[in-house]
Amino acid sequence: xxxxxxxxxxxxxxxxxxxxxxxxxxxxxxxxxxxxxxxxxxxxxxxxxxxxxxxxxxxxxxxxxxxxxxxxxxxxxxxxxxxxxxxxxxxxxxxxxxxxxxxxxxxxxxxxxxxxxxxxxxxxxxxxxxxxxxxxxxxxxxxxxxxxxxxxxxxxxxxxxxxxxxxxxxxxxxxxxxxxxxxxxxxxxxxxxxxxxxxxxxxxxxxxxxxxxxxxxxxxxxxxxxxxxxxxxxxxxxxxxxxxxxxxxxxxxxxxxxxx
Amino acid sequence: xxxxxxxxxxxxxxxxxxxxxxxxxxxxxxxxxxxxxxxxxxxxxxxxxxxxxxxxxxxxxxxxxxxxxxxxxxxxxxxxxxxxxxxxxxxxxxxxxxxxxxxxxxxxxxxxxxxxxxxxxxxxxxxxxxxxxxxxxxxxxxxxxxxxxxxxxxxxxxxxxxxxxxxxxxxxxxxxxxxxxxxxxxxxxxxxxxxxxxxxxxxxxxxxxxxxxxxxxxxxxxxxxxxxxxxxxxxxxxxxx
Numbered sequence: 001x002x003x004x005x006x007x008x009x010x011x012x013x014x015x016x017x018x019x020x021x022x023x024x025x026x027x028x029x030x031x032x033x034x035x036x037x038x039x040x041x042x043x044x045x046x047x048x049x050x051x052x053x054x055x056x057x058x059x060x061x062x063x064x065x066x067x068x069x070x071x072x073x074x075x076x077x078x079x080x081x082x083x084x085x086x087x088x089x090x091x092x093x094x095x096x097x098x099x100x101x102x103x104x105x106x107x108x109x110x111x112x113x114x115x116x117x118x119x120x121x122x123x124x125x126x127x128x129x130x131x132x133x134x135x136x137x138x139x140x141x142x143x144x145x146x147x148x149x150x151x152x153x154x155x156x157x158x159x160x161x162x163x164x165x166x167x168x169x170x171x172x173x174x175x176x177x178x179x180x181x182x183x184x185x186x187x188x189x190x191x192x193x194x195x196x197x198x199x200x201x202x203x204x205x206x207x208x209x210x211x212x213x214x215x216x217x218x219x220x221x222x223x224x225x226x227x228x229x230x231x232x233x234x235x236x237x238x239x240x241x242x243x244x245x246x247x248x249x250x251x252x253x254x255x256x257x258x259x260x
Numbered sequence: 261x262x263x264x265x266x267x268x269x270x271x272x273x274x275x276x277x278x279x280x281x282x283x284x285x286x287x288x289x290x291x292x293x294x295x296x297x298x299x300x301x302x303x304x305x306x307x308x309x310x311x312x313x314x315x316x317x318x319x320x321x322x323x324x325x326x327x328x329x330x331x332x333x334x335x336x337x338x339x340x341x342x343x344x345x346x347x348x349x350x351x352x353x354x355x356x357x358x359x360x361x362x363x364x365x366x367x368x369x370x371x372x373x374x375x376x377x378x379x380x381x382x383x384x385x386x387x388x389x390x391x392x393x394x395x396x397x398x399x400x401x402x403x404x405x406x407x408x409x410x411x412x413x414x415x416x417x418x419x420x421x422x423x424x425x426x427x428x429x430x431x432x433x434x435x436x437x438x439x440x441x442x443x444x445x446x447x448x449x450x451x452x453x454x455x456x457x458x459x460x461x462x463x464x465x466x467x468x469x470x471x472x473x474x475x476x477x478x479x480x481x482x483x484x485x486x487x488x489x490x491x492x493x494x495x496x497x498x499x500x501x
Binding site for chain 2: 010011014015017018019021022025026027028090094095096098099100101102103104105106259260
């Protein structure tokens, strides 16, 4: 085992470099982070510029400008799901998993390197996207809607970064377990796309649905509740982080145990 | 040198590899023969640490694969030439493998040159012919200048020129003192390439002998092989090729 331990120290940076090379050398995974930013910030700007006025009149005292600042995430996060799924599934779908594991036989090093690179790219994407949403909102939202010196502005901005990052980890983890893009997207897309709206419409399910990762994690991007069943912003984020930890742990376990 | 000791792999009820025991010596080409589903690929995957043996072990220079530090510098393998990401350029496929084992980027261009893929290096692997993919897979195996090479069906789908090229390459690799472990269904090709033969069927060892002893006088390798493996052709182990 002593040889295995010394191997881990040197092998991890090399495995990270390899994962970064893989991600950058396939067009889909190279450009999807850019798509996340473009969709999230682009839709945000449109909503800020054209919807805010009417929304404020309609909502009155209940008006929450941050639902508009981060509105683009409703579409943008789908590109993040696709990114994380494709980084992992591309390895299994193409069969390069055999060459990759022959090159990095320590499965923990392999999975950890892939998850680290996905997380780092999601973090950078989230920071750019969230800053773009927040700063552009200052310009395109009606005067006085948000302030760049207010704590809540930066809480919601941090929320978008954390949400995208945790979402990427969850999607990568699920894909490590399921391996194919169809199965992974089949599980994840309903969860983040349909699950939210459909499930919360059913009375009994509402109380459970609030613990779903996207429901729990999105609350921090808003000041006000959409309905009475929502978790607190920070509690919600902690619940989503819990999902991410479980997904990453499951990925490490299955990758280590299973025959390639 | 590759050493296989009491190697066994069971998938559910099926014994895909059943107590195999043999060695692959350095400086020779060892041909690995057996009908479809006889356990050849499973054996190779266990040597590479991809599948876990149910019992026994495969070692390379006395160590199991998972203990090798930067394993591409010790063992190079071509398992499935089709296993490339179609949207990734050929050169990038080699680049990520090289970087995972801290092999210099310049080595990628060397192996591309050696397999004759320099001109196609920046094309996406999805545009490659089967022959080009075989060459890319062989380039990947050569990246770390390894002492042990494992090729699973490297001549599949190649044209005569490509077949001769691989045969000459394999002979020269063994001539440099490397251990070459090669599977193929092409008996005439194996007769021209291998020094030593290991024949298995239904996961069990049938023969482990030099080519000259195996074939004897006045018969072809194909004749002897078919007689030896008669009755095993239909066997399919564990649903895996």
